[in-house]
Amino acid sequence: MSESGHSQPGMYGQGRRRRRRRDRDPGPPAQNLSGPSRDRDYVPRERRDGSEEPTGPLLQKTPIILAKPPGERSKPSVPASGAPSLEKPIMLIKTRDEGGKPGNPSDVAPSVSGAGTAKLEREGQRPTQPVYQIQNRGMGSAASGGAVDPVIGQTKLLPPEKMKHSIKLVDDQMNWCDSAMEYLRDQTDMLVVGVIGLQGTGKSTIMSLLSANSPEEDQRAYVFRAQTQEIKERAGNQSSGIDFYITQERVIFLDTQPILSPSILDHLINNDRKLPPEYNLPHTYVEMQSLQITAFLFTVCHVVIVIQDWFTDINLYRFLQTAEMLKPSTPSASHDSTGSSGADDGSEYYPHIVFLQNKARREEFCPRNLKKMHMAVDKLMAHSHLKYKGTLSMLDCNIFPGLNRDYLETEVNLFLLPMMENDGEDALTRAGSGPPLFSLLPGYRGHPSFSSLVSKFRSQILAMSRSQLSHTILTEKNWFHYAARIWDGVKKSSALSEYSRLLS
The missing domain is CATH 3.40.50.300 (P-loop containing nucleotide triphosphate hydrolases)
Structure with a gap:
């Protein structure tokens, strides 16, 4: 028994800890939790709100569970109120290839297309977006897949074309000529x-x-x-x-x-x-x-x-x-006639x-x-x-x-x-x-x-x-x-x- 207990601590030990956490009545949060532990506590609270969990990206990668060895864990202390305090919660850390730092909202539900973006919009949060995409959308080229169109950007920044002769x-x-139209712009000054x-x-x-x-x-x-x-x-x-x-x-x-x-x-x-x-x-x-x-x-x-x-x-x-x-006479605001009478001085x-x-x-x-x-x-x-x-x-x-x-x-x-x-x-x-x-x-x-x-x-x-x-x-x-x-x-x-x- 001692050899089997020491040879497979990860399989049976983790199962016992999870069952013990589910049976225990949740009490008030512990006061001695560290910063990363609070981030771990944020996950179940958000899911208890009744909002649906993001599907797809969160379930595709296996999370890494970090825990202290059984000998280093301290026994649960009983506070003065009589309710047993929670153990130090296990922290979930994202894999490095997804980018992002612990503690950001993107660690829990990253901004992705599909269900992840829709969930953030329902919760009142704006999905993260690079600045160049916002500027490009304002220039009217959002249909190009979010990429910046260099031709449109350079055209808006170019100075007006300089005429060399009349x-x-x-x-x-x-007779009226239309060749001057190409030198004119949409500005009023x-x-x-x-x-x-x-x-x-x-x-x-x-x-x-x-x-x-x-x-x-x-x-x-x-x-x-x-x-x-x-x-x-x-x-x-x-x-x-x-x-x-x-x-x-x-x-x-x-x-x-x-x-x-x-x-x-x-x-x-x-x-x-x-x-x-x-x-x-x-x-x-x-x-x-x-x-x-x-x-x-x-x-x-x-x-x-x-x-x-x-x-x-x-x-x-x-x-x-x-x-x-x-x-x-100056054409009135209601019509564009150019007659020589019909307007007041x-x-x-x-x-x-x-x-x-x-x-x-x-x-x-x-x-x-x-x-x-x-x-x-x-x-x-x-x-x-x-x-x-x-x-x-x-x-x-x-x-x-x-x-x-x-x-x-x-x-x-x-x-x-x-x-x-x-x-x-x-x-x-x-x-x-x-x-x-x-x-x-x-x-x-x-x-x-x-x-x-x-x-x-x-x-x-x-x-x-x-x-x-x-x-x-x-x-x-x-x-x-x-x-x-x-x-x-x-x-x-x-x-x-x-x-x-x-x-x-």
């Missing part, structure tokens, strides 16, 4: 800047300097192509239709063909181009093209820059007021308009002459709904250090830019002033340099308020579709057709 928004046949002006005033050059280029660069590398020497000699126009360019700062620039252009009229007459059936005379068609483009810019732009190279042409202000009169949208005096002479920077120019523009635009004052100031740019804001009683959005010259001495020589008296000192121009003034002008344009173009907030892509509807409405406008009939 593209067509409206071609020379006045954008600024739309358009430009109009007579032929040869420097519209494309100014728009290139405001968007992506500097005066020191070669003009052949500008994003909006400027007039070449050959085009200047034959008095032609470089731009046709509307050109589109968007910067990395999400500013959309729209360069347009010259309004009331004599070169376009000459091209229509000499090449015998067939006019649309609604136009009888070429000069009527040229004027209506200019009005369509200007009315379109007044509807889809936050800022419209009017460039002129001498002060001032009274016919230009008459043209602006005519385009404002024929401007399509209070709900109509009008952009900021900035008058840029390009190629300004030295005497035009005189404070007295500057004040007269502001008063003239204010009188000419007094009855306009366009926002022609209060958003741009040359006095805030420290161009005239001795003048305060009270000097200009009626300050309008007027800015002056001198001739763009790369060499100051050559500019002074061509102006008739001769070389400077001292070669080491800069010559007196009467104004800051061209580069400095362009930088100040660009800062003020980009700081313009980005008011809401329609009754709904537009993203870049929504703006593109909105502008396409407006352009289609401008071409089919009954008011423009009636005005064209009166001209002919």
Whole structure:
């Protein structure tokens, strides 16, 4: 008997201990239990709650039972209350290949697919999940089995594609182009800047300097192509239709063909181009093209820059007021019609308009002459709904250090830019002033340099308020579709057709 008792302690000894634990009435938990013993006590308590035991993974692997030899176990002590205390419970330890540490809830019921995950969700516990899976699920690729899609992740982190040159928004046949759609994104923080002006005033050059280029660069590398020497000699126009360019700062620039252009009229007459059936005379068609483009810019732009190279042409202000009169009404929130009537003035949208005096002479920077120019523009635009004052100031740019804001009683959005010259001495020589008296000192121009003034002008344009173009907030892509509807409405406008009939 002694040999059989010592030779098989694990088989019979363990059975007797288990029967003795089941027969004993469970009492209060012992106070001298160690940390791992409490973890062992957690298992039967959880199973006595009535919840079903996890099936599958918990029964697949044989647990390891650790116990002290019979000689080292102390006899049960009887507390003062008279109830026998429990022996030190046997601790269950998971195998190492399952990972996890003793004491974690995952030791008892690991988070697995199927019954284990469903049990944890019923008990109000969230199954453990790696962080990358949560982020991937938010990116919409949870159907790929929980793995991270590197293509989608990199696409969302890539910067917007940078344009190298301008593209067509409206071609020379006045047709809408869709090539600009691929450069637009689903974000609302954008600024739309358009430009109009007579032929040869420097519209494309100014728009290139405001968007992506500097005066020191070669003009052949500008994003909006400027007039070449050959085009200047034959008095032609470089731009046709509307050109589109968007910067990395999400500013959309729209360069347009010259309004009331004599070169376009000459091209229509000499090449015998067939006019649309609604136009009888070429000069009527040229004027209506200019009005369509200007009315379109007044509807889809936050800022419209009017460039002129001498002060001032009274016919230009008459043209602006005519385009404002024929401007399509802002579509209401209930429908997307683009008719030219049916909306109140209070709900109509009008952009900021900035008058840029390009190629300004030295005497035009005189404070007295500057004040007269502001008063003239204010009188000419007094009855306009366009926002022609209060958003741009040359006095805030420290161009005239001795003048305060009270000097200009009626300050309008007027800015002056001198001739763009790369060499100051050559500019002074061509102006008739001769070389400077001292070669080491800069010559007196009467104004800051061209580069400095362009930088100040660009800062003020980009700081313009980005008011809401329609009754709904537009993203870049929504703006593109909105502008396409407006352009289609401008071409089919009954008011423009009636005005064209009166001209002919």
